[in-house]
Amino acid sequence: MYKFELSIQSAETYDHLLLMLEEAGAGSPPGRLYHVAYGPKDRLKVVDIWDTPPAIDRGQFQEFAETLVPALKELGIVLYEPDVHQVHTIIKSKRTATEPRRRLLVKFDPPGMTAAQCYQIAESLDEAGLGAPAERLYHVCYREGDELRIISVWEAEEALRAYFDQLVRTAVDLGLTEVAQTEPVIEEVYHIIDGSH
Incomplete structure (x- = not known):
């Protein structure tokens, strides 16, 4: 399980991120079971549940990260180090x-x-x-x-x-x-x- 905290200025920025990921073919990446964004709209937190270790073994999470990280940078979204739990x-x-x-x-x-x-x-x-x-x-x-x-x-x-x-x-x-x-x-x-x- 991956738990992320994102520093996002608005829900609109998060929505734009989802659109960018969808356009890049990474809106629902293989290996990710659930994605939930919650909390205050100016500091959303994200929980992603991945089919691990198979998703990691197949590099699916890494492939997703290669699309996600540049999109976050382009939008000025700060991604803190994720918490990873079994x-x-x-x-x-x-x-x-x-x-x-x-x-x-x-x-x-x-x-x-x-x-x-x-x-x-x-x-x-x-x-x-x-x-x-x-x-x-x-x-x-x-x-x-x-x-x-x-x-x-x-x-x-x-x-x-x-x-x-x-x-x-x-x-x-x-x-x-x-x-x-x-x-x-x-x-x-x-x-x-x-x-x-």
């Missing part, structure tokens, strides 16, 4: 969005969450019928050091809140106090590209 799990909604709606990106970073705890919580949520909510478009669990982190994209804030309320109750029942006390960070999504088809 993806642990990806869950995609079984449905596809039919109309543009308000979307939210959720970052959930409970300290010390292990893979075993993540599986325990996932099993309990499945048993409660909340394992794969239709309003959650993507769910990516990735490693940062020895800990797991979660990024998900939602179409409905009410469903998101219900899911996290159940997650907290589940964590309390399992004795995972730090997980239960961690508040998710929620930000507006500006743009999504789904290349997972």
Whole structure:
């Protein structure tokens, strides 16, 4: 997984970047599963999920970078060093969005969450019928050091809140106090590209 932070003066500049990449044939590069731009429109952040290591082995990410970097320079966009993390799990909604709606990106970073705890919580949520909510478009669990982190994209804030309320109750029942006390960070999504088809 690649997490980028871009210093962009306006959403229009980001839109122009997408147009430049599309015209160069790099709008949906092979190997990239998801692209989400989120946060304030004057300092957008980007999460790209790549099919790694195959995408890296085939040089797909490098080919994309050879188109991306000159476009960023031409537009005066500052690209900070990307954070690269190993993806642990990806869950995609079984449905596809039919109309543009308000979307939210959720970052959930409970300290010390292990893979075993993540599986325990996932099993309990499945048993409660909340394992794969239709309003959650993507769910990516990735490693940062020895800990797991979660990024998900939602179409409905009410469903998101219900899911996290159940997650907290589940964590309390399992004795995972730090997980239960961690508040998710929620930000507006500006743009999504789904290349997972």
